[in-house]
Amino acid sequence: MRRIALAGKPNAGKSTFFSAATMSDVEMANYPFTTIDPNRGVAHARTRCPCTDRDADCGICREGARYVPVELVDIAGLVPGAHTGRGLGNQFLDALTTAEAIVTVIDAAGATTAEGEPVAVGTTDPLEEVRFIEEELEAWMAQIIADNWTSVRRGARAPGFDLDASLAEVLSGLGITDHVITAVLREAEYPAQVDAWGDGEFTMLAQAVRQRAKPIVICANKVDLAPSANIADLQAETDAVLTAAIAERTLRRGVEAGVVEYRPGDDEFQITGEVDAQQRAGLDAIADLLAQHGSTGVQETIDRAVYGRLDLITAYPVQNETRWTDASGQMLPDALLLPAGSTPRDLAYAVHSDIGEGYLYAIDARSQRRIGEATALEEGAVIKIVSTAD
Ligand SMILES: Nc1nc2c(ncn2[C@@H]2O[C@H](COP(=O)(O)OP(=O)(O)OP(=O)(O)O)[C@@H](O)[C@H]2O)c(=O)[nH]1
Numbered sequence: 267m268r269r270i271a272l273a274g275k276p277n278a279g280k281s282t283f284f285s286a287a288t289m290s291d292v293e294m295a296n297y298p299f300t301t302i303d304p305n306r307g308v309a310h311a312r313t314r315c316p317c318t319d320r321d322a323d324c325g326i327c328r329e330g331a332r333y334v335p336v337e338l339v340d341i342a343g344l345v346p347g348a349h350t351g352r353g354l355g356n357q358f359l360d361a362l363t364t365a366e367a368i369v370t371v372i373d374a375a376g377a378t379t380a381e382g383e384p385v386a387v388g389t390t391d392p393l394e395e396v397r398f399i400e401e402e403l404e405a406w407m408a409q410i411i412a413d414n415w416t417s418v419r420r421g422a423r424a425p426g427f428d429l430d431a432s433l434a435e436v437l438s439g440l441g442i443t444d445h446v447i448t449a450v451l452r453e454a455e456y457p458a459q460v461d462a463w464g465d466g467e468f469t470m471l472a473q474a475v476r477q478r479a480k481p482i483v484i485c486a487n488k489v490d491l492a493p494s495a496n497i498a499d500l501q502a503e504t505d506a507v508l509t510a511a512i513a514e515r516t517l518r519r520g521v522e523a524g525v526v527e528y529r530p531g532d533d534e535f536q537i538t539g540e541v542d543a544q545q546r547a548g549l550d551a552i553a554d555l556l557a558q559h560g561s562t563g564v565q566e567t568i569d570r571a572v573y574g575r576l577d578l579i580t581a582y583p584v585q586n587e588t589r590w591t592d593a594s595g596q597m598l599p600d601a602l603l604l605p606a607g608s609t610p611r612d613l614a615y616a617v618h619s620d621i622g623e624g625y626l627y628a629i630d631a632r633s634q635r636r637i638g639e640a641t642a643l644e645e646g647a648v649i650k651i652v653s654t655a656d
């Protein structure tokens with residue numbers, strides 16, 4: 267499963283976002299360092315289900331909204347200097363190593379200090395948080411490179427030394443591939459002699475690697491409390507998703523309790539059950555928020571990470587290319603996330619390595635035609651794979 271991590275200063279609302287997105291109970295509170303050990307759960311990216319293109323209901327999507335699972339990780343808050351061990355230290359940065367994308371949760375209300383202490387709304391600048399999280403991530407990566415430089419230099423004395431491979435080894439623990447390192451080294455000029463590298467180069471390399479390998483979505487949370495000047499600044503300077511994690515949590519709880527009809531990511535909801543006056547007032551405030559901002563932002567944040575930053579597509583393998591079903595008759599049983607540009611064979615491997623190895627050909631179930639091996643699958647592709655492993 268694709269993995270996305272939530273990062274941000276203490277008390278920004280990471281765990282509230284996590285709880286809303288995964289519907290799991292975790293500790294949330296208005297003081298810093300509520301979360302210590304990472305929380306892991308399953309969230310979903312939302313896309314249009316292919317069954318909407320036919321007069322059929324697959325029985326899995328919610329009125330055409332298909333929710334595709336991704337893993338979400340919620341970590342302890344980061345404070346400036348976290349890479350040097352400040353706050354709860356850099357062990358929590360390590361929880362980010364296996365994430366493919368990072369959601370930076372910031373406090374759009376400006377009502378918490380950099381250390382996460384509550385202060386009056388509008389006191390702190392949310393834009394500062396955007397910069398500091400990037401800087402911490404990059405400083406942490408630069409530190410890892412610096413710490414390993416002695417061994418890189420030692421390796422450089424041996425015949426057949428390969429800088430790309432050596433750096434890939436240094437950064438492999440962060441889930442950085444050789445491919446990323448090669449691309450990054452080609453982008454800018456680095457000294458040919460490893461002895462000539464210093465902090466400047468480590469930082470430059472870390473920034474380039476971070477941008478490519480750990481793309482960030484900015485989630486401007488607590489938008490329900492945010493002064494309009496903060497929102498205007500965020501919109502002018504960033505492409506942050508305006509979010510009220512707490513509102514999403516309330517709506518999903520309402521759905522669970524059977525009193526609200528709402529699909530995550532929708533711009534509206536209905537009250538369908540008994541609610542008391544206080545609950546109604548809360549829901550009315552959320553309705554105003556949706557009218558103003560279009561959604562709570564939680565779903566949009568995940569969608570942007572998955573379909574935007576990670577540039578993934580959803581493909582649907584089926585066994586019956588006319589009915590779009592599996593052997594048991596379930597329509598569109600699986601939705602798989604693949605990198606854009608993936609081919610039918612890549613899809614076959616994603617289904618199972620045996621199916622990939624035995625790949626013969628594929629049929630586009632929309633046109634019922636065989637498609638070439640090099641065809642790049644598109645979002646919503648419905649594909650029958652023919653394999654010797656069937
Ligand atoms: N008004 C408002 N409050 C929110 C929102 N999201 C979270 N909060 C509040 O912010 C406080 C901190 O929330 P948490 O989710 O515990 O924050 P965190 O970032 O996980 O904090 P640490 O684990 O300490 O790093 C809690 O009091 C939440 O109720 C929101 O969208 N709007």
Ligand SMILES: [Mg+2]
Pocket residue numbers: 280281282293294300301340341342343
């Ligand atoms: Mg937390």
